[in-house]
Amino acid sequence: MIKYGKREGGGTYPPALRKDETEFMRDPQQQDPRLKFKILAAVVFAGVAFLIFPVPATAEPEIEFGAAVDRNRIAMNETIQLSLAFSGTQNVPAPDLPPLDGFEARYLGPSTRVSFMNGQIASSITHNYLLSPKKPGKFQLGPFSVGFHGNTYTSKKIEIEVTASGGSPAPAPPGRSPAGGGEESAAALGNQIMLTMQTRERRVYLNEIVPLTIKLYVNRLSVRDIQYPEFPHPGFSVEEFAQPRQYQEVVGGILYDVIEFDTKIFASRTGELALGPAAVRCNLVRPRAREQRSPLDDFFDHDVFEDFFGRYQATPISLKSNELTVTAADLPAENRPADFAGAVGDFQFELEAGPREVKVGDPVTLKMKIRGEGNFNTVTCPPVAAGDDFKTYEAVVRQEDGAKVFEQVIMPKTDRIAEIPAVTFSFFDPAGKQYRTITRGPVPLKVLPADKEEPARVVESPAPAAPPREKESLGRDLIYLKESPGGRRRPGDYLFRNRYFLLAHLAALLVYVVVVIVYRRDRKLKTDVRYARRRRAPVKAKKGLARARKFLREDDAEKFYGAVFRTLQEYLGDRFHLPSAGITGRVVEETLRPKGIDGEILDGLNGIFRECDQARYASSACGREKMDHAYRALEQIIDRMERQRR
Amino acid sequence: MKKRFLFVVAFSLLPVFAPAAGAGAPPGSGDPGTVFARAGKAYGESRYDEAIADYESLLAGGWESGNVYYNLGNCYFKKGGLGKAVLNYERARRLMPRDGDLKANYDYAVSRIRERPPEPRRIWLLRLPEKISGRFTVDELTIFLSVVFVLALAVLASGLFLPAVRRRWPVLMLVLALAGAAAGSALSGRIILLEREAVIVAGNVEAKFEPRLDATTYFGLSEGMKVVVLETEGEWCKIRRIDGRIAWMERKNLELI
Numbered sequence: 001m002i003k004y005g006k007r008e009g010g011g012t013y014p015p016a017l018r019k020d021e022t023e024f025m026r027d028p029q030q031q032d033p034r035l036k037f038k039i040l041a042a043v044v045f046a047g048v049a050f051l052i053f054p055v056p057a058t059a060e061p062e063i064e065f066g067a068a069v070d071r072n073r074i075a076m077n078e079t080i081q082l083s084l085a086f087s088g089t090q091n092v093p094a095p096d097l098p099p100l101d102g103f104e105a106r107y108l109g110p111s112t113r114v115s116f117m118n119g120q121i122a123s124s125i126t127h128n129y130l131l132s133p134k135k136p137g138k139f140q141l142g143p144f145s146v147g148f149h150g151n152t153y154t155s156k157k158i159e160i161e162v163t164a165s166g167g168s169p170a171p172a173p174p175g176r177s178p179a180g181g182g183e184e185s186a187a188a189l190g191n192q193i194m195l196t197m198q199t200r201e202r203r204v205y206l207n208e209i210v211p212l213t214i215k216l217y218v219n220r221l222s223v224r225d226i227q228y229p230e231f232p233h234p235g236f237s238v239e240e241f242a243q244p245r246q247y248q249e250v251v252g253g254i255l256y257d258v259i260e261f262d263t264k265i266f267a268s269r270t271g272e273l274a275l276g277p278a279a280v281r282c283n284l285v286r287p288r289a290r291e292q293r294s295p296l297d298d299f300f301d302h303d304v305f306e307d308f309f310g311r312y313q314a315t316p317i318s319l320k321s322n323e324l325t326v327t328a329a330d331l332p333a334e335n336r337p338a339d340f341a342g343a344v345g346d347f348q349f350e351l352e353a354g355p356r357e358v359k360v361g362d363p364v365t366l367k368m369k370i371r372g373e374g375n376f377n378t379v380t381c382p383p384v385a386a387g388d389d390f391k392t393y394e395a396v397v398r399q400e401d402g403a404k405v406f407e408q409v410i411m412p413k414t415d416r417i418a419e420i421p422a423v424t425f426s427f428f429d430p431a432g433k434q435y436r437t438i439t440r441g442p443v444p445l446k447v448l449p450a451d452k453e454e455p456a457r458v459v460e461s462p463a464p465a466a467p468p469r470e471k472e473s474l475g476r477d478l479i480y481l482k483e484s485p486g487g488r489r490r491p492g493d494y495l496f497r498n499r500y501f502l503l504a505h506l507a508a509l510l511v512y513v514v515v516v517i518v519y520r521r522d523r524k525l526k527t528d529v530r531y532a533r534r535r536r537a538p539v540k541a542k543k544g545l546a547r548a549r550k551f552l553r554e555d556d557a558e559k560f561y562g563a564v565f566r567t568l569q570e571y572l573g574d575r576f577h578l579p580s581a582g583i584t585g586r587v588v589e590e591t592l593r594p595k596g597i598d599g600e601i602l603d604g605l606n607g608i609f610r611e612c613d614q615a616r617y618a619s620s621a622c623g624r625e626k627m628d629h630a631y632r633a634l635e636q637i638i639d640r641m642e643r644q645r646r
Numbered sequence: 647m648k649k650r651f652l653f654v655v656a657f658s659l660l661p662v663f664a665p666a667a668g669a670g671a672p673p674g675s676g677d678p679g680t681v682f683a684r685a686g687k688a689y690g691e692s693r694y695d696e697a698i699a700d701y702e703s704l705l706a707g708g709w710e711s712g713n714v715y716y717n718l719g720n721c722y723f724k725k726g727g728l729g730k731a732v733l734n735y736e737r738a739r740r741l742m743p744r745d746g747d748l749k750a751n752y753d754y755a756v757s758r759i760r761e762r763p764p765e766p767r768r769i770w771l772l773r774l775p776e777k778i779s780g781r782f783t784v785d786e787l788t789i790f791l792s793v794v795f796v797l798a799l800a801v802l803a804s805g806l807f808l809p810a811v812r813r814r815w816p817v818l819m820l821v822l823a824l825a826g827a828a829a830g831s832a833l834s835g836r837i838i839l840l841e842r843e844a845v846i847v848a849g850n851v852e853a854k855f856e857p858r859l860d861a862t863t864y865f866g867l868s869e870g871m872k873v874v875v876l877e878t879e880g881e882w883c884k885i886r887r888i889d890g891r892i893a894w895m896e897r898k899n900l901e902l903i
Contacts, residue, residue, distance in 0.1 A: 476754060479747040481689055485682045485704070486713035486742070495788040496837065505795060512799045519806045624656050 063088040065153035067144050068255050069131075070220060074163045080131050080160065081108070084144060086153070087124035094127045095146045102139040102162065103131040117376050133162040171521075189317075190286075191254065192219045197231065197278045197321040204267055206330050207344040208430040209375045212238075212265050214278045214321060217249070217256040222285040224314065229261050231278035231321075235271070235328065237377075240262045266375050267328030278321040282312035339383060343427035345374010349382070351440035353420050360450040363409045368395075368440075370425060371403035381406040382425040388419050412447045419444050467622050530577040537574035541567055541638045545631075552631055557622045561615035564634055568608060573636060585609035598644070604637045678704055685717065694725040712741035718746050723755055724749030728846035729901075731755050732870040736845060736903045743781050760868040763889040787836065791829040798822045803822065844885070844900040846871045851900075853893030857882035864893040873900065 015608045064087045069080045082105070090112050097105050107126040115122045131141075141158040176574040192372045194217045204210050214229045228241050241263045249258045267273060287552050331344070352367040370379050381395045395408035410420070422441035495501055544567025551560035573580030578591060585606045593602055611630050678837045685700030701718040715738035723731035735752040742748060756762075779787065801819065805812040854861035857879055865887070867873070876892065877884040883900060886892045 478723055478751050478754060481686050481717045481720055482713035482747070483686070484713060485678060486711045488678075488709045488711045489741075490708065491705075495785045495839075496833070499793070502786075505792065508799055510797055512803050514808065515803045631732045 009380070044055075050223055063092075063148065063151070063153060064463060065146060065155055067142055067155035068250065069141070069158055069160065070255060072159060072254065073163070074133065075163050076133055076136055078133075082129040082131050082141065082158075083126050084129075084146070084155070085124060085126040086146075086148075089148075090123045090125040092125055092146065092148050095144065097129060097144070099618075100131065100139075100141060102134055102137060102160075103141075104134060106130045106132075127566040136162045136164045138162075143192050179421055185451055189221070192221050193217065193223070193284075193319065194315070195229075195278060195280050195319040195321040197229075197276050197324060199265070199275070199324060199326060202325070203327045203329065205428065205430045207266050207268070207342065207378050209264050209266050209345060209373070209377045210326075212263050212275075214260040214280070215249075216261075216280055216282075216319065217251060218259070219254055219256050223282050224260060224285055225646045226282040227280060229278040229280045229321075233265065233275055235269045236265045236268055236275065236326075257385040264422055266377075267326065270328045270330045273326050273328055275324040275326055276321055276406065277323045280321075282319070282321045283316055284317050285312050285314050288313045332433075332435075337424075337426035337435055339424050340426040340428070340435060341380045341439070342378045343370075343374065343380070343425070344430060345372055345376075345427060346429050347372035347374055347379070347425070347427050347433060347438075349425040349438040349440055351423055351443070353441075353443040353445070356444065357446040357448070358412060359448045360412055360415050362460060363411050364420070364445065366406075366408045366410060366423070368406040368408070368419065368425075369403055370406075374427070376404050379404050379427075381408065382423050384408060384410065384423055385420070385421045386410050389413055390420075412445070415447045417447045417450045422577065451475075491515050533574040533577055537571050538638070538642050540574060541571040544568075544570060545635060545638070548631055548634070552627055555624060555627075557627060560627050561622065561630070563611045564608065564630060565612040565616075568605070568612075568634060571641075572605075575641065580621055585613075598640070601637055601640055604633055608633055608637070647763070678707065678709075682714070685721075689717065689721055689724075692724070694721045697721045698725070704887060710737070710741070712738045712748070715741065716745070716751070719755070720751065723751070725805040727759055728755060728848075729845055729849075729869040732759075732872070733845040733847060733901050733903060736872065740903070741783060743783060755870065759870040761866065762868070762871065763865075763887055763891070765888055766890060775828060775832060776835075779836065782832075784833065784836050784840070787829055787833040790834055791826060794822055794829060798826070803894060829882065841902060842875045843903045844873055844875050844883075846873065846899060848899040849902050851895055853885065853887070853891075853895045855893065857894040859883070861894070867895065867899075872903075875900070875902065 066085050066087075068083045068085065070083075071080055074080050080095075084095060094107055094110065108130050108131065111126045111128065113124045113126075115124075132137075139160045139162065141160055143155050143157045145152055145154045147153075194216070195214065197212070197214045199210050199212050201208075201210050214231075216223075226244075228244075241261050243264070245260045247258050247260070248258055265275075277584050284357050347370050350369040350371075352369075353364055354367075355362075355364065358364055366384060368382055370376075371381075376399065381397065384390075384392060390410040390412055393408040393411075394410040398405045398407070421444040422439050424437055424439045426435060426437040428434070437573065525535065544563060547569060548563040550561055551563055569580045569583045572578065572588070572592070576592065576595065578587070588602060588605050588609065592605075593599075608630060611622075611626070670688060681700050682705055685697045685704075688694070688697040688700065698718065698721045701714055701721065704714055715734045719731045719734035719738060722728075726898075732752070732755050735748060735755060738748050739752065782790070798819065801815070801822065803812060805815050811818075820869070840893070846867045846869055851867040851869075852863045853865050853867055855864050856862075871887070873885040873887055873895075875883050875885055878897065881897050882894050883897045884892065884894050885900070
C-alpha cells in the first residue's frame with residue numbers, strides 16, 4: 001500500500017507510478033535473469049539517453065516520498081512489509097525509523113527502479129522494513145519524515161490493525177474437486193483479487209469513441225494464464241484490446257499489482273445501454289497443501305505437471321467485474337452542417353492537390369487527409385464540388401495510424417478552370433458538444449488547352465502496380481500431315497524380341513568368359529612355376545622324343561640314349577617339379593613311388609634308366625632293336641603318365 | 647596382348663550393331679509411296695474417309711511407321727473421331743516419341759477429351775524417369791541397355807589387362823550399373839504396357855463393377871481416354887483408369903494401342 005503525501009510547502013504529488021509508463025522495477029532479491037537483463041538494458045538505454053539529452057546542471061530533481069505497507073490487517077504471528085519509496089532520486093540513504101508503537105522493525109534493504117517514459121527517465125529507491133507486531137490492537141505508523149539535501153519529506157500515516165489470531169483474509173486452501181481440480185471462489189479470496197470495469201464517460205453520443213478500462217487487481221497472490229476479458233456489450237461496438245499494461249496501484253489502503261486492459265467502444269444505438277459485467281479467467285498459483293499422498297496420486301494428478309516438483313498448483317478462477325450503464329444520446333439536430341456525414345471525434349483536415357499545372361484531360365490528384373482522435377468508421381470522403389468542369393473518379397481510401405487518407409482523381413474538362421473548389425469536412429466534436437466544419441481550398445489550378453484531339457483517356461485511381469498486359473490469344477489447330485512415310489518396320493518387331501540380338505549378348509558373355517580363362521591361365525603360367533613346368537613337360541618331352549627319333553634314324557646309339565636320358569630327366573623334373581639334373585633310377589624309386597605312380601610305369605622308368613646307363617658305358621652293345629624298344633617304352637611311359645592326373 | 651584386348655572389345659560390340667543391320671525392309675503393299683501420296687492429297691481435299699482408307703491399307707500391308715500413324719490420327723481428328731485420333735497418335739508416339747508436330751497434335755487432341763480424371767500427384771523425382779524414358783522408343787531403350795551391358799563386359803575384360811582401367815573399376819561399374827538399372831527399369835515398364843495400353847474409341851462409355859451390362863456403373867469414360875487393360879474375360883475387359891480406379895467395360899469400346 002502506498003500513500004501519497006504532501007511535500008512541505010504544499011502541492012499534491014502525482015502518483016509515483018503512472019499507468020502508461022514502462023516499468024523495470026523489482027526487488028533485487030526477486031529478480032530473475034531476464035529481469036536483470038531488462039534492467040541492464042534500461043540502464044544502458046537511460047545512460048545513452050542522458051548523454052544525448054543532458055539534463056541541465058541546475059535542474060533539481062523533484063523528489064516524491066511515500067510510505068506503504070503490503071497489508072493493513074495482520075495477526076500476531078504474521079509480519080508486514082513497510083516500504084518507504086523515494087521517486088526522482090536513488091541517492092536517499094535508508095532512513096532511521098523512529099520507535100514504532102506496537103511493532104519491531106528490521107531493515108530488509110533497498111530496491112531501485114529506473115523507468116523510461118516519453119523520453120523522460122524516472123528513477124526511484126524504496127527502503128523496505130519488516131515489521132513484527134508485539135501486541136494486538138490498532139496502531140498508527142507514521143507519518144514518517146525524512147530529510148534529504150536540506151528538504152524534509154513527510155508521508156501520510158498508515159493505520160494497522162493487529163489481531164490476536166486470523167489476520168488478513170487468508171486464502172482458502174487449494175480445493176481439489178472430484179474432477180481433478182475445480183474453480184477457486186473469487187469471493188473466498190476477499191479483496192486479494194478483483195476485477196473492475198470503468199469508462200471515462202457515462203453519457204456519450206452516438207458513435208463517440210469512449211475508452212473502456214478493465215483492471216485486474218492482485219494483492220499477494222501469484223496469478224498466471226490470464227485471459228483477455230469478455231463482456232456483453234449490446235448496442236456497442238468494441239475494438240480489440242490493446243497490449244495489457246502492468247503497474248501497481250493503491251486501492252483502499254492496499255497496494256495492488258494491476259493488469260490493465262484498454263479498449264475503445266462506441267455506441268451504435270441510442271438509449272440506456274448496459275455494459276458488462278466483464279469476466280476474466282486466470283489461474284491462481286499457490287503452494288500445494290502438504291498431505292499424505294501416494295506417489296501414484298501425484299503422478300495422475302493433473303496439477304503435478306504444472307510444477308516440476310509438485311510444490312505449487314494452479315487453480316482456475318473466474319472473476320467478474322461490476323456492470324456499467326451508459327447513456328447514448330443522438331447527435332444534436334440543431335446547427336448540423338449540410339455536408340455532415342456522421343463523423344464523430346476531434347479531427348484535423350488537410351488538402352493537397354497536384355499537379356497544379358495540367359492540360360485539359362490530365363488527371364489531378366486530391367489528397368485529403370483527416371487525422372485526429374475519434375471514430376474513423378464514421379469518417380467518409382469529403383465531397384468535392386467539382387461541378388461540370390471536372391470529371392471525378394471514385395476516391396481510394398487508406399487507413400493510417402490515427403489518420404484516414406482519401407485520394408481522389410479529378411480531370412479538368414476545359415481550360416477555363418482557374419482553381420479547384422474548396423472542400424469542406426464537417427464532424428461532431430463530442431468534447432465541445434458542437435458541430436465543426438473545416439474548409440480547405442480553393443486550390444489554384446492552371447489548365448492549358450490540350451495539344452490535339454486525343455481519344456478519351458482512361459484514368460484510374462493510383463494503384464500499387466501497373467495493370468497486367470493482356471495475354472495474346474493464339475489460334476489452335478492440328479499441325480499438317482507428314483510428307484513422307486518415314487522409317488518403316490513390322491508391327492511388333494521389337495529388338496528385345498529378336499533372337500539373334502539376344503544370342504549376340506550371350507556370345508558377348510561367352511567371349512568375356514574365354515578372356516577371363518585365358519587371362520587366368522596366362523597369369524598362372526607366370527606366377528606358378530610348378531604349374532608352368534607341368535604344362536611344359538609334355539611339350540618338352542615331345543621335342544626330346546623327336547630328337548631321340550632323329551638319332552635312332554641315324555643309328556647313333558650314344559647320342560640316342562643321351563637324348564632319351566635327358567628327355568626323361570627333363571620330363572620327370574617338370575612333371576613332378578624336381579631338379580631335372582639329379583633324376584636317376586634311384587630317385588625315381590625314392591620320390592615317385594610315394595606319390596602313388598603306377599608300379600608298372602616305375603619299373604619301365606627304371607628299365608630305361610638302366611638301359612641308358614649301360615649304353616653310356618657300352619654303347620656298341622646296344623643294337624637297333626634295343627634302341628627301338630627303348631624309344632617305344634619311353635613314348636608309352638610319357639603317354640601313360642600324361643593320362644594320369646598326378 | 648593389346649591386340650588381343652582390342653579384338654575382344656571389337657567382338658563384344660558386334661552384337662549391338664548386327665541386329666540393326668539385319669533388320670531388313672518389311673514387305674510393302676504394292677506401291678506404298680503412291681498410296682501415301684494419294685492419301686495426303688485426299689486429306690488436303692477434306693476427303694478424310696478416302697485418306698483413312700489409304701493409310702489403313704498401308705498398315706494392312708504388314709508394315710507401320712510413325713508418320714503414317716500421325717497422318718491417320720490427323721484424318722480421324724478432322725473426321726471427328728477423337729478416340730481413333732488419340733489411338734493413332736499414341737501408336738505414332740511409340741515410334742517417334744520426340745517428334746514436335748506429333749506432340750502438339752497429341753496434346754491438342756487430348757485437350758479435347760471431355761472429362762479427364764486428375765492424374766495422381768507424385769513428386770517430380772518419381773515422374774522424372776518416366777518423363778525421360780518417354781522420350782525414347784522401346785528399341786532405343788533396348789539398344790541403350792545393350793550398350794551398357796557390352797560396355798560393362800568390356801570394362802571388366804579390359805581391366806584384366808589394363809591396370810589403369812582396373813583402378814577405375816568401382817566408379818565405372820557403379821555408373822554402368824546405375825545406367826543399366828535405370829534403362830532396365832524403364833524398358834521393363836514400357837514392355838509391360840506394350841500390349842496392355844488401350845484407348846477408348848466410343849463416346850460415353852460406362853465402366854461397371856462387374857462384367858455384365860446390368861451391373862452398377864462405377865464411373866464414365868470419355869472417348870480418347872487412355873486406360874490399361876488388366877484382364878480380359880469374354881467380351882469384357884478389366885481396365886484401370888489413369889487415376890487408379892479399376893472397373894469392367896465392354897471390349898468393343900476400346901482398342902489396344
